[in-house]
Amino acid sequence: MKMNLTELAHSAHVDESRVAEYVENGLLGSNHSTTEFEDSDLYWIDMIQCFQENGTSLSDLSGLMPRCRQAQSKMTQLS
Numbered sequence: 001m002k003m004n005l006t007e008l009a010h011s012a013h014v015d016e017s018r019v020a021e022y023v024e025n026g027l028l029g030s031n032h033s034t035t036e037f038e039d040s041d042l043y044w045i046d047m048i049q050c051f052q053e054n055g056t057s058l059s060d061l062s063g064l065m066p067r068c069r070q071a072q073s074k075m076t077q078l079s
Contacts, residue, residue: 003041025062
């Protein structure tokens with residue numbers, strides 16, 4: 001299901017500015033739009049929040065999240 005920024009932020013229980021920050025830092029994928037989101041973005045926001053709650057900085061996540069998405073993509077291809 002497609003969502004706009006406000007809908008995604010509401011569904012994820014985060015501020016719109018936080019979601020925009022995630023997009024700006026490439027945490028929701030490279031070349032991600034700030035106007036259109038998918039249900040899968042809720043998963044990634046939850047993942048980002050989990051890492052942050054455990055002390056991971058946005059800077060560190062910028063390097064980690066692409067690897068997480070790549071690993072998930074490989075696992076999906078195997079199933």
